[in-house]
Amino acid sequence: MTDFHDGRAGIDAALVQRLLAQQFPQWAELPVTPVKIDGWDNRTYRLGRDLTARLPTAEGYTAAIDKEHQWLPVLAPSLPVEIPEAVAKGAPGEGYPYPWAIRRWIDGETASMESVADLDDFARSIAEFILALQSVDATDGPLAGAHSFYRGAPPSHYHDETVAALAELEGQIDTNLAREVWDAALATSWDRPPVWFHGDIASGNLLVQNGRLSAVIDFGTSGVGDPACDLVIAYTFFAGSSRETFRTAVSQDAATWARARGWTLWKALITKDFPVIERVLDDHLTQTR
Template identity: 80%
Template sequence: MTSPQDGRAGIDAELVRRLVAQQFPQWADLPVTPVKVDGWDNRTYRLGSGLTARLPTAESYVAAIDKEHTWLPVLAPHLPVEIPTAVAKGAPGFGYPHPWAIRRWISGETASYDTVGDLDDFARSIAAFILALQSVDTAGGPLAGAHSFYRGASLQHYHDETVEALTMLKGRTDTDLAAEVWAAALASPYDGPPVWFHGDIAHGNLLVQDGKLSAVIDFGTSGVGDPACDLVIAYTFFTGSSRTTFRSAVTQDAAMWSRARAWTLWKALITEDFRVIDTVLDDFKQTH
């Protein structure tokens, strides 16, 4: 087996079996199988039919283990759909250097244009989730920072990276207009009270049953701060009437949308996702 210190390549089912058997012998006989759709920050394996083991792939993702274990039970009662249930925390072992988590398995299909029944209804459900999350008491909550990869913090953190991307993409997209989008967002800093945000409301973290939103997973980038980052899905997933429905249902002000465009643009620029870049630029032109 490749050394676990090598990151994703070093985490496999055998390592998970050994960790579970050593630290949680009550589950030692459960079969360990990789999930069909996995993320980058963590490797996830099913333990039997009702549990999962979730192992960070690098040190930068470790903070999420304690954060989720502490706060998922606090958030869950206030949210309209299921979120992960923290069951236990594992310790490093067998050369794997990080703490890890056991969660309840959540059934459902990953959200896509094929699995969602009605995009407008889905847009309203996502908006309801965001508003419910924003309403949760923030007392003692984790303020946006390194643990959230600065989601929920000032866009200024990614200014240099964005400027560099604009320079590299000059001639391949309208970088002058993109710079306007970025500047407009920096000129509209968040001045409201810190609220809860998820940090990565993307289709891969949304589960669907019978065509409807049934669960939101992966709170690793969650925290307390500016929730503009949670509006990115307006540009990355919703289109046409569903985008209009989402914007209306989530009821955020113009400054919030300015920062949401910038969050979307930052990621699209560094990943060279020109479809999303064009979507953000078109939206900016329509509102200015």
Template identity: 80%
Template sequence: MTDFHEDGRAGIDAALVRRLIADQFPHWADLPVTPVKIDGWDNRTYRLGEELTARLPTHESYTAAVDKEHHWLPILAPALPVPIPEAVAKGEPGQGYPYHWAIRRWIDGQTASRDTVADLSGFARSIAEFIVALQSCDATGGPAAGAHSFYRGAPPEYYHDETIAALAVLKGRIDTDLAREVWETALATLWDRAPVWFHGDIASGNLLVQDGRLSAVIDFGTSGVGDPACDLVIAYTFFSGASREVFRTAVGQDASTWARARAWALWKALITYDSSESSHQVITEVLADHRAEA
């Protein structure tokens, strides 16, 4: 019996996955189980043979994604320009592990980085085309932004108190007056159109590359329907200069949506300022972009 703890990751290991597979999917029990080389925080992922993965949420707050992705991934996939995860099966709680979990088809590719992307501007265009295609998918009956998406797709105001607290902590270390202006500018705007599909975490770790080009987009755990501003954050976290302008042009969003995108990028950079080396640069980029648009 696995000693699973609510600290997020303890108790999830390859041995647990083998037991779960043997109990619930005995036809796959002989397949080797190995950890993936690059893993996320929300889920622990293991290769299951050559063609499958087992994906186990690390905390109850991430479990809503299992049913959501299992239902919606096959509906969205045909309309998108690159592959996304293919839902194969859902696992049940067992062996001391308390949550539902997922089996997906393995997708080959390298994680996107400055080293693996051959042409940043071309990559920016590909990401924009993916976002536009996702927004074009029929949102009827889609999961409205909320707790399951960690409020991506909702107004950034949900994180107002957290943002203001972070600004108070960082006073004297960044231009908190201008950062507050960025935040308040965003809160004065709203997505006033019909809700559209958003991914919720368009970040380098969820973008796969082959031969230097975008080959797949993974991890739809924070996806839903609502305001797509959160999907523009990559403009500040991965692109800059010419590649950012290519992305901005190709994704085709209005000024208000970009104001909220800056707020989403700012919020995350503020709350990770002391633990992420890139946060200061993101804040610098956001503030400079706000000045240029003012």
């Protein structure tokens, strides 16, 4: 029997076809094809022209299935661009041990420096999306925790990993300045009612049509809590005038930005993303000196 507990192993188009035949025979004859750009948390397949199937690659990613199915319809009417539409939930079957999801297909090209027509305009669009998301009633929303991989939670959750990474990178980066950035993040907290956050606003989850933002996908790490994690794109995609355009348009306070730099630094340290580390350190100096 296939070991589906080994990451992406065993998940393929044939499995999707068997699951459809077993659970959704109305779609069993649709062609099943892998999407061109896929993530690690889920394998995604296009079903015909209008649908997709998303299959978690490990148990830790399964919480997103019920969460997205419940909350995507709640969020969608308040957001300025398209987001995934939950169509159906699949159950474990054919040896595959996890729940899975069927979504509506969204046309668009993954955001990149080549596909975005105007970075400043794109920065404003992302800021508009974030503010619209934060404005949605967060009552009874899923509080940040394991389901969001602690995005939206206090940065102290990542403290041990950050300290260990700083020790490992001693001599390769300015660890004193990096520790200053981290301490500044730990010194602040989200002291207001929790708000909605996406949790992974990254280029791979942003779709573009005619050079403009047209959709935001993959709400698997979404929840309610501290929205600082949604500012990370300032350092991973924007720079110069587009970063400043984003900073102005998204209108978050200095403490939230301090936590955003801390969150970005943690991730960049553990992945050894030196360009992002340098951007965070430079921005800390610019904003605090």
